[in-house]
Amino acid sequence: MSLRLHGVVRARHRWPDGSPFRLIVVDDLAVVVSDHHSELTEQDATANLAGLCALLLAGPVLPLRIGTVAVDEEAARAAVLALTVPALRAHLERLDGLAEMHVRLAFDEETALRAVFDEGAFTGGGRDLASTIGRGEQIAQAVAAWRGKQADALLAPVSALSRSVAMLDAREHTEDLRAFLVPLDQAEAVRTAVAGFDGVVATCTGPLPAFHFLDLAPQPVSRWGW
Template sequence: MSTASPSLRGNSTDDLKGTSLLLHGVVRADHPSAGRVVTWQDLAMVVSDWHQPTREDAVAHLEMLGKLVVDGPVVPLRFGTTATDEESVCAEVLAASAPRLRGLLDRLDGLVELHAYLKFDEDEALRMVFDEHTVTWQETGGLDLSTRIRLGEKVAQQLVTWRRTRSDELLAAVSAVAVDEVALPEGDHTEERRAFLLPHKEVEPARAAITALASIAGIGAECVAPLPAYNFLTEPKETSSDSRWGW
């Protein structure tokens, strides 16, 4: 599925002559709120008319998928995926990948993705690291530059370890009800970002638990949900896919 074809394309803007459709995600054909779809047997691709995508379209794409996932499983596609016509959608995606798509829809049924973002106050986090590892500001005095750099790197590593351990504690209630979770790409060394795969009924309790963390001194907390399961499109221990469709 990772080989480019003349009629179905990923994010590239090259050679778009003849393109007529933007592809958003795969749902079951009987999805109650799928809107405009191209159907093949029991599968359907949510589509819209092609135009040069903008930043606003990227937001709308994610919002659309977030609404769809409330009423049934969705296999999301990368924003900007296009097709020349409905026939290519049926032949090159739905029919060609039907067993895998059905398996993903079955596995994701009733589940949604939730993102949790924790931001720790840097001064407070450093104080905790220094207390736990008996590293003090005074130890840097009189050291040469290379030694101070190494000490700084050690402190940074300890800060990340502390952040992850502290995040495990703070997010334990969410982890307990999650089917799966993964670390998202890191921001700075005081920011923890995680994605959880949750039963839909657990989203609001999880959101409440995460946002309540903002009342703790030195912690900022945000939650984004429900989201399509972009980060959970492979089976456990399965090699991540390089498909241009995103799964």
Template sequence: MLLVHGVVRESDAPAVGRVPPGRLQQPRAVVAGPLAAVVSDAPDGDLVGDDAVAHLDLLVALVVTVPVLPLPFGTVAPDEDAVRAEVLEPSADELAQRLAAVADLVELRLDLDFDTDASVAAVSRDDPDIARLAARARVPGASLADRMAVGEAVAARVADLQAELAATWTQELSGVAEQSRELHVDDQVSRTAYLVRRDRLDDADATVARLREAAAGSASVEYVGPMPVYSFLDDVVVGSQPAPRSRWGW
């Protein structure tokens, strides 16, 4: 049984053999015409979290130098003939067009992990409405409703402040990127994916360095990439009509 990790151009197949295997059995390329599938031998037991990490690490190592269409973790085929007959050959034209569409693009991801205490302190210091509510709640005999009103107002203002800061800090990076997409937002963490041209990676790196300086003391910054364009595959235009999604995850 083979794990099928992604698809590259046949001309880029040699790059697969140069990737350190890590947890995977040595990755290799299965070629069919102008395309090649990136495969490795599946482990004997069930797939676990470490296997998912190894799958991603392999694709990230490849996309540094060659275009890659990622497949969902856990995509399997019984053997190399099945990879050719079921994965590559039926969708060869579409795959080739999608690879051409993403050839000059990669994905970057940015996490902003806000320091809640710092946000609350900033709101309490700078917002006069919050200050008035807090003063009312401190009066002897203040009701539970007064105290709850302070908490609700602080939580709402903190959310607004963090959204404002995130928009300000990431404005320059959004200008570098072709597209951006919000992946996750909660009370503390904001995660965004950016679609960036390969020739603008240095610009993106420099922009994030400035963002880190601006966010110091208010939020920590995690910056990951380049990665395959996971978050933007549905936006890749192939021909004049949207292509149907196949059972392989496109």
């Protein structure tokens, strides 16, 4: 039976009750693993994220790319050693007490279009296909610029609480999605700030392991959006 690798923690990491994972110690570090039975499913992905989030409450967690597997414990240790233990220690030290929070802002499309038309953010043109396409591109760019300014203003209090910010790909052109690296003890303050936003649909997710603030190879991102 092979193993699914979920992340790297310190060997002394306090283990939560009922965790679906176990540890394989590598020097003063440990790789978080579970038994690998079949192809990764949506349920597996959800369980992976929930398990890593539960571990985060007791100390830093370096998430590995979802779906990473090893044939046995020796191969799991080798995978950690390949990332170099000193570098992993440095990442754990840097991220100690920090977590990733995602904030998604969904703006009303009619409000956005009205704002860019009122600002005169684009010019007219001919009636041919090329001109029509050009106007569409101008409008899309104007909406993106307007959305960015609105998001910057709304998210300024969250940015002030953060150590770092990463722009993420949003599903819609009227949405803004960002990841913030914040102290764990400020996670509730971030949620409170986001809950108070007016004129926009805002959601806040976290605390999460620092998926977007690591330079491990391979990068710990997935089709599930982490």
